[in-house]
Amino acid sequence: MDGARLTRRGLLVGIGAAGGAGAMYAAMGALGLAPGEQDKAFTPPRKGDFSLQGRAAAKVVILGAGVAGLVAAYELGKAGYDCTLLEARAEAGGRNLTLRGGDRLTELNGPAQAVTFGQGSYFNAGPARIAPWMVTLDYCRELGIPIETFVNRSAQAYVHTNGRTMRSGTARADMYGYIAELLAKATNAGALNRKVTKGDQEVLLDFLRRFGDLGPRLEYEGSGRRGFVKYPTLDAGTPLTPPGTLHQVLAAGTGRAITNDFGYDQATPMFQPVGGMDAIVNRLVEAVGADRITTGARVTGITDQADGVEVSWDGGRIKADYCVATLPPHLLAKIPHNLGEPVTAALRRPVPVAAGKIGLEYGSRWWETDDRIYGGVTETDLDITHIWYPSHDYHAERGIVVGYYNTDQHAELYGALTPEDRRRRALTQGKKIHGEKYRTGVLSSVSIAWERQEHIQGGWVRWPDFDSSFTLLQRPAGRVYFAGDWLTRLIAWQAGAMESARGAVTQLHQRVLRSP
Numbered sequence: 024m025d026g027a028r029l030t031r032r033g034l035l036v037g038i039g040a041a042g043g044a045g046a047m048y049a050a051m052g053a054l055g056l057a058p059g060e061q062d063k064a065f066t067p068p069r070k071g072d073f074s075l076q077g078r079a080a081a082k083v084v085i086l087g088a089g090v091a092g093l094v095a096a097y098e099l100g101k102a103g104y105d106c107t108l109l110e111a112r113a114e115a116g117g118r119n120l121t122l123r124g125g126d127r128l129t130e131l132n133g134p135a136q137a138v139t140f141g142q143g144s145y146f147n148a149g150p151a152r153i154a155p156w157m158v159t160l161d162y163c164r165e166l167g168i169p170i171e172t173f174v175n176r177s178a179q180a181y182v183h184t185n186g187r188t189m190r191s192g193t194a195r196a197d198m199y200g201y202i203a204e205l206l207a208k209a210t211n212a213g214a215l216n217r218k219v220t221k222g223d224q225e226v227l228l229d230f231l232r233r234f235g236d237l238g239p240r241l242e243y244e245g246s247g248r249r250g251f252v253k254y255p256t257l258d259a260g261t262p263l264t265p266p267g268t269l270h271q272v273l274a275a276g277t278g279r280a281i282t283n284d285f286g287y288d289q290a291t292p293m294f295q296p297v298g299g300m301d302a303i304v305n306r307l308v309e310a311v312g313a314d315r316i317t318t319g320a321r322v323t324g325i326t327d328q329a330d331g332v333e334v335s336w337d338g339g340r341i342k343a344d345y346c347v348a349t350l351p352p353h354l355l356a357k358i359p360h361n362l363g364e365p366v367t368a369a370l371r372r373p374v375p376v377a378a379g380k381i382g383l384e385y386g387s388r389w390w391e392t393d394d395r396i397y398g399g400v401t402e403t404d405l406d407i408t409h410i411w412y413p414s415h416d417y418h419a420e421r422g423i424v425v426g427y428y429n430t431d432q433h434a435e436l437y438g439a440l441t442p443e444d445r446r447r448r449a450l451t452q453g454k455k456i457h458g459e460k461y462r463t464g465v466l467s468s469v470s471i472a473w474e475r476q477e478h479i480q481g482g483w484v485r486w487p488d489f490d491s492s493f494t495l496l497q498r499p500a501g502r503v504y505f506a507g508d509w510l511t512r513l514i515a516w517q518a519g520a521m522e523s524a525r526g527a528v529t530q531l532h533q534r535v536l537r538s539p
């Protein structure tokens with residue numbers, strides 16, 4: 024104990040003495056000290072945290088006003104920290120970018136694009152879907168942002184592989200059907216006897232019959248699950264032509280196109296803010312105070328000092344008690360600093376990944392009226408990779424289809440083209456699936472190549488492995504904290520940026536509370 028002030032150590036020793044190691048460990052978790060416990064229950068800093076100690080909240084300079092920087096400022100602001108955000112781009116938000124008519128999208132070494140979408144149309148050029156378990160939804164709730172379902176899986180959307188197009192529901196029914204049949208046959212032939220008991224085999228066969236919609240002889244003979252040419256109404260409808268043979272189904276190559284939503288981060292249902300993803304940015308900026316954000320401010324130097332951090336930018340210099348640096352690591356690595364060579368080396372480890380999207384606005388929602396597709400994703404083995412249909416404003420007059428969403432080499436290929444050529448290529452590819460209307464019906468388009476976005480230069484990053492560089496940067500270097508999706512296992516998700524910001528805020532606040 025230190026006078027009237029209860030130190031953390033004293034508190035833990037006391038809890039340990041009274042409640043044993045388990046209680047002490049739990050308390051450590053609550054304080055963010057036990058491994059793996061930091062993100063369990065985040066407690067935002069509160070003004071009241073200081074009152075016992077008669078201390079004031081510190082001054083913090085935050086580099087980058089993307090989602091990580093904004094959340095850091097928002098949470099620190101709850102306790103009265105005096106935050107200043109320096110943002111190199113013209114707007115806050117970073118990769119959370121929603122494009123609407125009237126916007127202009129510039130690009131490194133490329134022409135600017137004028138966005139001419141109709142009123143009410145929008146295109147989420149960056150993040151566009153949120154899983155239910157992600158902290159992103161908690162921020163939507165807290166900030167009063169209405170959400171709606173994002174259709175990530177649709178039986179009505181298509182798979183286009185090896186030059187052929189079929190409904191994804193049809194492709195699934197055929198793959199599941201034949202897999203079930205094979206496994207049922209293997210079971211009945213005794214091939215699984217050494218692994219599966221007789222009793223379990225009964226259960227397995229019962230499941231396989233349901234899984235594949237198998238016939239009485241446990242053979243796949245097609246299924247209503249595949250869909251219809253004409254759906255049942257007063258009559259039984261008109262079935263599709265029967266499924267191909269097992270060989271034909273395998274040769275169609277649909278297998279890799281029907282597992283996209285299997286991951287824990289892609290499983291249905293997913294969500295999106297009503298009216299555009301940038302609602303998250305707008306509400307955060309409001310809560311933080313737009314006057315705390317200086318845009319067009321490019322950071323040129325970071326100096327950690329005994330009593331604070333000095334950050335210089337192309338329009339001035341600012342001194343704060345602490346710094347939270349949220350820039351992409353590959354850009355941060357180039358800024359002169361005195362944080363040591365290991366920090367620079369660690370920042371250089373993650374490799375930026377190219378990612379691109381095109382928004383195609385159509386004057387009619389033919390995918391709804393003609394194809395009966397309401398949201399969802401078509402998977403392809405073409406360089407466009409995916410086509411997304413809008414999960415909002417169904418039956419409206421116009422709509423925006425995402426004509427490609429690709430990464431790595433495919434994204435680099437499109438990124439290297441002019442906007443007109445990206446569009447031409449995307450339309451040529453999409454026409455293979457949707458026919459001529461896909462090309463002729465487009466009103467306008469805009470494409471983004473994230474690796475060519477100034478001050479961002481990548482869709483996200485990939486760590487060669489989550490090694491000591493990764494953990495080094497999760498800790499402060501002097502008075503400088505790092506944050507961003509790139510410092511989490513939730514890379515390429517806003518939730519990563521948010522969790523990371525919370526981690527930095529927790530560490531910073533605890534340090535302020537215990538500093539003399």
Ligand code: PHE
Nearest residue numbers: 150152286288289514515516
């Ligand atoms: N979050 C991005 C998306 O949903 C990128 C991503 C894709 C991340 C798939 C993980 C898995 O498209």
